[in-house]
Each structure stands twice: as structure tokens, then as C-alpha cells.
Amino acid sequence: MDWYEIKDVETIDSPTLVVYPKRVKSNIGKLKSMVKEVSQLQPHIKTFKCIEVVKMLMDAGIDKFKCATIAEAEILGMAGAKEVLIAYPMVGPKVDRMIKLMLVYQDTEFSCLVDCPEQARHLSAQTYQADVYLRVFVDLNVGTDRTGVRPLAEAMELYDYCKATSHLITMGLHIYDGHIRHRELGARKEACDAAFTPVEELAKAVREKYPVKLKIIAGGSPTFPIHALRKGVTCSPGTFAYWDKGYQEGLPEQSFDFAAVLVCRVISRPGPRLICLDLGYKSVASEGPLEKRVWFPAHPSWVPVSHSEEHLVLKVPEGEEPTIGEVVYGIPYHICPTVAMYDRVLTVENHQISGCWDTVARKRKINI
Known part of the structure; x- marks a missing residue:
């Protein structure tokens, strides 16, 4: 057979959709083999959206995660994840839901993205009323043109603004470079490195101005092998757990199994x-x-x-x-x-x- x-x-x-747990476990092992230290990994859970795979990842020593929705963040809280970044702008009722999430799952460090002063002010006002402090990452637009602020000057101004804004704890920088999808790894690396150059300049300026640890979370599945080689960068692939035909064809250097x-x-x-x-x-x-x-x-x-x-x-x-x-x-x-x-x-x-x-x-x- x-x-x-x-x-x-x-x-x-x-x-119906069926899943093969032994293959999922094997894919997690392959993911770990692609980084020097497991601490470099903060995988996205958008692919599987279930607590069983989260627990498999945690059993493998991975305790930081990325997600896109409050519901995804909640199952990570249920599982006892150490850090959770909701890589999505929190607007409207989502801000109140985020605050409730923080209050219910206090052993998990939740954070979200900010890409403009209006968001920072709104988050600050809501967290001030709730008497909580919210961790945020400045979201950078390096060419995907979906969310984020352009590095350098504009992003530095926003970083300064967040640092000075009440009840916000500015953790670092977030970069999603989903527009970089060259099939050939060399061409993909060239495009990724070019997009990341202003990020490195921004990070240097931030570190000089604020001598505290700066966290950089970067990339998805296509640029994961490239960012994995950068010192001090945390990577967020997601599709690896189940894999699919699109990435099997488009990312031939990655040997994950269906x-x-x-x-x-x-x-x-x-x-x-x-x-x-x-x-x-x-x-x-x-x-x-x-x-x-x-x-x-x-x-x-x-x-x-x-x-x-x-x-x-x-x-x-x-x-x-x-x-x-x-x-x-x-x-x-x-x-x-x-x-x-x-x-x-x-x-x-x-x-x-x-x-x-x-x-x-x-x-x-x-x-x-």
C-alpha cells in the first residue's frame, strides 16, 4: 500500500481531511535540524489550528509561537505556551479580547503588532483602562505591502513613539516577507537579503538608542532557510507541519513530507x-x-x-x-x-x- x-x-x-501523526512528528524533527538552536523557532500555527500539534511542538522543546487570530492565541494559552505573538493588527473589539486573553492566561506572554501611531494610541488607551501592559512589535513592510511601516526613518519614529507610549512594552521588530517566493534558493536569498538590509540598519539604530535586548521575528516558510542562518533572528515557518503540494514544488530545498x-x-x-x-x-x-x-x-x-x-x-x-x-x-x-x-x-x-x-x-x- x-x-x-x-x-x-x-x-x-x-x-474529509486526514492527518498522519508520525509524519507530523518527522516534519518537526526536520524543522529543528534546520536551525542551530531550538530557541530560533517561533512557528506559526495557522496551518493546523489544533492543540495536538501544538503539544507535539512543545514536547520537541518549542515554546514560542506565532498566530493570526484570537482563537489561535487562545489554544496556545490553553496549551501553556511561553510566548505568543498575534501577528495581526488589533483593532476594534479585538483589543478588548486581547486584554481578556492576557488576564485569563497569565503564564503566557502575549504580544501583537503595531504599524502606526493610531494603533499605538488605541492600544495604550485600552490597556491603561484595564491596568495591564501590552507587549508590541513594530511591524515592518519590506515589500509585501500588506501591513507594516517602511524602514528606516518612519519605522524609527514609530519605535520611539511606542517606547514613549503608556502601557506598551516595545519588544522588537516583526518582518513578513511573503512576496519573496523564487523557486531557486539563490535568487530567493538575494531578494531576501536585499529586503533585510534596511531592517539590519534599523535594528542597529534601535540598539544604539535603547540598550536593551531587541527581538527580531522574521519570515515564513519560503525565507525560513535564509533567516535561520542570521544571528539573533527568530523564524516563523508554519506549513512545515502538514506541508502541501504548492510548497513542495516551490521550495524544493525543503524536504518536509506531506x-x-x-x-x-x-x-x-x-x-x-x-x-x-x-x-x-x-x-x-x-x-x-x-x-x-x-x-x-x-x-x-x-x-x-x-x-x-x-x-x-x-x-x-x-x-x-x-x-x-x-x-x-x-x-x-x-x-x-x-x-x-x-x-x-x-x-x-x-x-x-x-x-x-x-x-x-x-x-x-x-x-x-
Whole structure:
């Protein structure tokens, strides 16, 4: 049997997402092997969103994490994580929720991002009223143009502003360089180094002005191998735990294993050499080109021709038409939003269903 096949698959309704814990554990080991010290790691939990993988990471000595939502931060608090950065601007009711999070899980050091004085003032006013102190990182825009302030001068002014603002503890700098995705590692490193140069200049200026420890959190999966070699930089890859076809193709130097697989079925054969699977875009991430939604390891020549809410239609080679009801295994091109579509994932060990993990943090709200 191939590694992903399940003996009792006939008992599983489809579509569903299954996860292979031994492969997750192996991927965590590979992640650790790519850094000199485990303290360099502050992985993002957006991919798996469940407490079981958080605990596997903590068992491996990783106690710092990054996330994007209050719900993700809450499961990290539940797990007893030491440090948690919510890498997202806190605005509106999220500020009050963040303060409640800090009060409930006091053994975890929570922090968030700031990229303008308006945010700093709002955070300061709310934390002052609650009589708490909030850790913040100045978010830098090094070319992704999503959030952040440009280094150098503007960022230094914001850093000064945060340092002088009541009830804020300025921890350091945060950089997400998600626009750097060159397939060839050398070209990716060249672009990453160029984007990081003004960050180094800013860090030098901050250290000269404020002689306290400055923390720099940088990158995602594509630039992880590059930032991992920088002294004093903490890295935040996330997809490594489950991996996906998109990064397997785009980051060939990273040897993580697929650890999450979609189980689906053939539901129709609407025409010559056409089949339809129960794998609509409510079941697998659908951004990007049609041919980059899901890859079928046992059927690499199948070509998607249309995708809708509940259906994925493919053209198959003559003679390869499967039977109605036949089970098909697929690897998502983008695992993170795919996981968010499932309340739970089934776990598979030794080709058999062994349990399930609740995708708790796919919710917008857990308790707080």
C-alpha cells in the first residue's frame, strides 16, 4: 500500500481531511535540524489550528509561537505556551479580547503588532483602562505591502513613539516577507537579503538608542532557510507541519513530507473521459489557477477542467476512467485554508484510522 492509503476507508464519509501523526512528528524533527538552536523557532500555527500539534511542538522543546487570530492565541494559552505573538493588527473589539486573553492566561506572554501611531494610541488607551501592559512589535513592510511601516526613518519614529507610549512594552521588530517566493534558493536569498538590509540598519539604530535586548521575528516558510542562518533572528515557518503540494514544488530545498491528505470519491462520469469528484471549493482551497488546487499522487495525469462549490470535474486519460464511488486521495496545493474548512481531521496510523483532532481554532471565537 502507498503511505497515504487507509485500510478501512470505506467507513469514512467524503470529502474529509486526514492527518498522519508520525509524519507530523518527522516534519518537526526536520524543522529543528534546520536551525542551530531550538530557541530560533517561533512557528506559526495557522496551518493546523489544533492543540495536538501544538503539544507535539512543545514536547520537541518549542515554546514560542506565532498566530493570526484570537482563537489561535487562545489554544496556545490553553496549551501553556511561553510566548505568543498575534501577528495581526488589533483593532476594534479585538483589543478588548486581547486584554481578556492576557488576564485569563497569565503564564503566557502575549504580544501583537503595531504599524502606526493610531494603533499605538488605541492600544495604550485600552490597556491603561484595564491596568495591564501590552507587549508590541513594530511591524515592518519590506515589500509585501500588506501591513507594516517602511524602514528606516518612519519605522524609527514609530519605535520611539511606542517606547514613549503608556502601557506598551516595545519588544522588537516583526518582518513578513511573503512576496519573496523564487523557486531557486539563490535568487530567493538575494531578494531576501536585499529586503533585510534596511531592517539590519534599523535594528542597529534601535540598539544604539535603547540598550536593551531587541527581538527580531522574521519570515515564513519560503525565507525560513535564509533567516535561520542570521544571528539573533527568530523564524516563523508554519506549513512545515502538514506541508502541501504548492510548497513542495516551490521550495524544493525543503524536504518536509506531506502529512495531510484529502479523501474524496468519484460521484459522476458526465462525459467521455470526464469524472466528477465530491471535492468542491468548500472542501479544498481554491485560490490560484484551476490546475493548482489539488494533486492526485496515484493519478498525476488527471487535469481539472472545472471547479464549483461541491464539484471538481477532471479530464482523465482514456482507459483510466474510475468507477462510481471509487476513493481518490489528493494533496492540496494550499493546506492552510483547506484545514480551515474542516471542524476536525481524522488521524491515520499504520494505514488505519486512529482518532481525530478538533480544528478548534478554525472558529472565530472559542471562549474569549
